[in-house]
Amino acid sequence: MLDLSKVKGKKVAYYTLGCKLNFSETSTFAQQMKELGALKAQSGERADICYVNTCSVTDMADHKCRQAINRLVRNNPGAYVMVTGCYAQLKPEEVAAIPGVSEVVVKDLKSFTPSCSRGDRTRYFLKVQDGCNCFCTYCTIPFARGRSRNGSIESLVGEARRAAADGGKEIVITGVNIGDFGRTTGEKFIDLVRALDEVEGIERYRISSLEPDLISDELIDFVAGSRRFMPHFHIPLQCGSDTVLKLMHRHYDSQLFADKIHRIKERMPNAFIGVDVMVGSRGETPECFDESYKFIEQLDVTQLHVFPYSERPGTKALNIAYVVDEKEKKRRSKLLLDLSKQKTHDFYAAHIGREALVLMEHSSKGKPMNGFTENYVRVEMPSDASLDNKIVKVRLGDFNADGSALKVVEL
Numbered sequence: 001m002l003d004l005s006k007v008k009g010k011k012v013a014y015y016t017l018g019c020k021l022n023f024s025e026t027s028t029f030a031q032q033m034k035e036l037g038a039l040k041a042q043s044g045e046r047a048d049i050c051y052v053n054t055c056s057v058t059d060m061a062d063h064k065c066r067q068a069i070n071r072l073v074r075n076n077p078g079a080y081v082m083v084t085g086c087y088a089q090l091k092p093e094e095v096a097a098i099p100g101v102s103e104v105v106v107k108d109l110k111s112f113t114p115s116c117s118r119g120d121r122t123r124y125f126l127k128v129q130d131g132c133n134c135f136c137t138y139c140t141i142p143f144a145r146g147r148s149r150n151g152s153i154e155s156l157v158g159e160a161r162r163a164a165a166d167g168g169k170e171i172v173i174t175g176v177n178i179g180d181f182g183r184t185t186g187e188k189f190i191d192l193v194r195a196l197d198e199v200e201g202i203e204r205y206r207i208s209s210l211e212p213d214l215i216s217d218e219l220i221d222f223v224a225g226s227r228r229f230m231p232h233f234h235i236p237l238q239c240g241s242d243t244v245l246k247l248m249h250r251h252y253d254s255q256l257f258a259d260k261i262h263r264i265k266e267r268m269p270n271a272f273i274g275v276d277v278m279v280g281s282r283g284e285t286p287e288c289f290d291e292s293y294k295f296i297e298q299l300d301v302t303q304l305h306v307f308p309y310s311e312r313p314g315t316k317a318l319n320i321a322y323v324v325d326e327k328e329k330k331r332r333s334k335l336l337l338d339l340s341k342q343k344t345h346d347f348y349a350a351h352i353g354r355e356a357l358v359l360m361e362h363s364s365k366g367k368p369m370n371g372f373t374e375n376y377v378r379v380e381m382p383s384d385a386s387l388d389n390k391i392v393k394v395r396l397g398d399f400n401a402d403g404s405a406l407k408v409v410e411l
Contacts, residue, residue: 001103002049002080008037013047013076014119015068018055020174020208022085024125026053027117047076054085054095056144059310062087066098073100086144109146112184116159122170122361122389123206124163128156128192129175133183134211136238137249137316138281138309145176148183153195164201169389170359171196172206179214190219197228203391204359204374209234209276212260213252220260224267231268232376234305235260236276240295241288244281247320254295265300272347272376273301277336280329281309282320289332297339302347302376304340306333348406351377351396358394358408360387370405381408 012033016026029051030040041047050072054065065087073081084105088095092104109131116126129150132142163171173196175181181189196205205228212235223229235257239245242253264271277296279289296304308329311318324332356373363369363383371379373396380400397409 002082004036007033007049010038010048011041011045012038012049012051013041013072013079014051014053015072016053017061017065017068018053018057018085020125020172021127021130021176022053022055023119024115024117024127024174025084026051027119027125028115028127030119031117047072047079050076050079050081052081052083052085054083054087056086056090056140058307058312060308062091065095069095069098069101073098086141089144090140110149112149112151114151114155114159116163116171118163118168122359124168124171125174126156126159126163126171127151127174129178129181132177133180134177134251135249137247137320138278138312140312140315141176143314148177148180150175150181150184150187152185153187153192156192157195157199160196160199160202164199167389168202169391170204170206171202172208174208177211177214178208179210189214190216190222193219193222193229197222197226203228205229206232206376207234209236211236211251212257215260217263220263220267230374230376231271232374233264233271234274234276237296238276238278239281239284239288240277240292241284244284244288244292247283248281248317258295258299261299261301268375270351270375272303274303274305275299275301276305276307278307278309279332279336280324282317282324283322284309284324285322293332293335293339296336301343303344304336306336306340308333345403348377348399351406352398353396355393355395357391359391360384360389362388368400378405379408380405 014026014030016022052069055061069083080102081100082103082105083095083101088104089106092106095101096104112130114127116124118124131146131148133148135142160171179189181192237257238248238250240254245253261273264273358371358373358379360369360371368380369383373379392411394408395410397407400407
């Protein structure tokens with residue numbers, strides 16, 4: 001186990017894979033190390049300690065984790081290598097067997113510690129909840145993260161106030177299943193949102209992934225009328241076929257999902273809506289995929305996060321007979337990624353010529369600055385250090401060279 005009394009002056013390299021919750025937890029650990037006198041290893045600098053926060057949502061995620069660990073071991077000979085996160089939680093022996101790994105950190109799946117950290121980023125990430133009680137047939141997250149639990153509204157508001165005192169302007173609310181907030185304390189997510197909205201100094205909140213059946217009309221209406229909560233949603237669909245949703249043991253059908261999208265767009269026509277879609281899950285026949293594609297095609301959403309299904313040991317999905325081969329998964333993924341690209345392009349194009357408020361983020365040397373509008377349109381402009389972490393009004397121009405952002409034509 002790492003001796004924390006001896007980290008002063010040591011250089012630490014941090015590497016995070018997976019979700020925003022992992023990033024939040026890495027940032028919190030990095031802050032603790034900084035307070036103990038450790039230094040962050042700069043690019044190209046050999047580290048004394050390597051901290052890897054892993055993901056295990058798919059086989060590919062496990063593979064990327066192993067690659068990252070091996071690379072850090074190779075580039076930092078003799079370093080103390082700590083590995084944590086879902087891959088470490090689910091397969092600690094496998095991780096411990098990787099040459100060079102010094103410690104596998106297995107977490108307590110019953111406790112909860114709130115955190116609000118930003119690492120090197122402009123936005124802060126506020127962890128409000130952990131764990132999940134859903135047990136979808138394809139998912140190992142409940143085994144890696146435990147049952148749903150959360151901090152109190154009072155403690156989380158305190159974290160937000162500390163972020164504001166530190167100069168924070170924007171907070172992303174994170175967790176495994178944040179709409180399930182309140183299991184521990186008997187409180188409600190909408191009450192947390194209302195309380196955070198009152199924190200002075202924080203100008204923007206973004207809500208990360210929310211299960212569709214846990215998005216209440218009350219929450220949608222509140223965000224629509226809030227000055228601080230942005231018109232930006234990320235909602236996992238997984239599949240647009242009701243047959244597959246039942247096989248997944250999801251808690252909604254396609255009609256409920258469509259109704260939620262309609263409600264959001266009715267109240268916030270310019271809202272950015274990101275959607276998770278899994279392709280090639282067991283039971284997704286060609287007819288089911290076609291049904292799913294057509295459903296997603298007609299949805300008024302902005303972007304798709306597309307990922308292929310992979311077998312996870314111990315999950316009930318393995319009992320479903322119909323299997324999609326890897327070549328077909330890739331074909332389906334490409335179709336959905338192309339659809340996503342078109343939807344995002346159309347959403348951005350509709351904003352050309354408009355004025356918008358953008359939170360600017362610091363840029364790497366020689367590179368343009370980037371920032372996001374209230375509804376998460378990425379914006380690019382020449383670097384100006386005086387605008388770091390500032391919200392500025394701009395007029396949006398045409399796409400940048402690679403089509404990933406809109407250029408600023410005037411401040």
